[in-house]
Amino acid sequence: MTSSMRRAFARRFFSSAAATAIAATALVPTATPVLAQDELNALVWCDHTDPALIEPFEKANNVKVNLKDYEGTGAALSILEQSQPGDWDVLVIDGVDVQRAVGMDLLAEIPADALPTADIFPEVRMEANNMKDGKTYAVTEKFGYNTISYDKTKVDPEDMKDLSILWSDKYKGRIALYDYYLPMIGLVGLGLGKTTAELSDADMPAIAEKLSAMKKVSKQVSDVVSSQTALATGEVDILVGGGEWITAALSGEKPNLDWTVPDQGAVRWAQSIGVMKASKKQELALKFVQYIVSPEGQARLATSSCYWAMPANAKAGDHLTDAQKAALRWSDQAEYLKKTQLYPIPSAELDQKMQDAWTDMMQQ
Numbered sequence: 001m002t003s004s005m006r007r008a009f010a011r012r013f014f015s016s017a018a019a020t021a022i023a024a025t026a027l028v029p030t031a032t033p034v035l036a037q038d039e040l041n042a043l044v045w046c047d048h049t050d051p052a053l054i055e056p057f058e059k060a061n062n063v064k065v066n067l068k069d070y071e072g073t074g075a076a077l078s079i080l081e082q083s084q085p086g087d088w089d090v091l092v093i094d095g096v097d098v099q100r101a102v103g104m105d106l107l108a109e110i111p112a113d114a115l116p117t118a119d120i121f122p123e124v125r126m127e128a129n130n131m132k133d134g135k136t137y138a139v140t141e142k143f144g145y146n147t148i149s150y151d152k153t154k155v156d157p158e159d160m161k162d163l164s165i166l167w168s169d170k171y172k173g174r175i176a177l178y179d180y181y182l183p184m185i186g187l188v189g190l191g192l193g194k195t196t197a198e199l200s201d202a203d204m205p206a207i208a209e210k211l212s213a214m215k216k217v218s219k220q221v222s223d224v225v226s227s228q229t230a231l232a233t234g235e236v237d238i239l240v241g242g243g244e245w246i247t248a249a250l251s252g253e254k255p256n257l258d259w260t261v262p263d264q265g266a267v268r269w270a271q272s273i274g275v276m277k278a279s280k281k282q283e284l285a286l287k288f289v290q291y292i293v294s295p296e297g298q299a300r301l302a303t304s305s306c307y308w309a310m311p312a313n314a315k316a317g318d319h320l321t322d323a324q325k326a327a328l329r330w331s332d333q334a335e336y337l338k339k340t341q342l343y344p345i346p347s348a349e350l351d352q353k354m355q356d357a358w359t360d361m362m363q364q
Contacts, residue, residue, distance in 0.1 A: 149242030178241025
């Protein structure tokens, strides 16, 4: 799996309840509207496959939306390479990979006045990623955090405010580590007072030392579903690398599960959506993008059955219940956005060293 695929895979998180229900291996049409006059093909992340999100657009536009869920930017590019120009109309992609898609001439320019830019949280507009040479090619639609999830009935919530707890002996044997090196190394860097965008070779010895310390106090290092299951069943009390996407959708049935952004910060992810340049249905594709980033579309996307996370459009709050906003930590976002940083985007050489450090930790 390439570095880009691994980076994007960090957001292909399935809730344990939805994991078996949402398949990512075939083109999945949503319910077909009666007398549909047109079709739209979208290459997306699993949260877009929820009928509660897609059906309102289909009915309003008398269109059938065909969805294919993929895992990782590399996988999306492979699908596109095997497709004919014009086969796909819309692309959802990791925010940090938009420039890669633009460089490959995959995305169409979106008129600036066609998007609710003023309503997007300023910290996640990501102009440096979604724009090039003053032109807009994608818009941030959803974001969240790789941070600390925990069982508040079994740990001291105050301890979760300090990233140094990750390598402390206090909760030895009660911690699960999310098995994805980039956000985890980012968290360690933040715990050491580093900036994720400025991590370098010189930082790796100290990071490697803390990774080793984390491994010694952890019970397991596992994927999203296994980690979430361990936390939900009480097998572990802390999940390092978790966040609202792990616990928010479970808040009703598991009110003991919680998450927070430590004082030193956390790692923030974001996903973007754009129109394929080769699409023969540019107007309809843009209309779909506009629906997804509308307040109503954003509220449905934020609470998708696949995973919950923060909508990029601040006006989506008017369409979320108080309970949904509480689970997403709506009132804490101003603070969280100031304290969090994007995933590290290392050079190929540094990326390999990060992977090697993670592999060494896993083998200990």
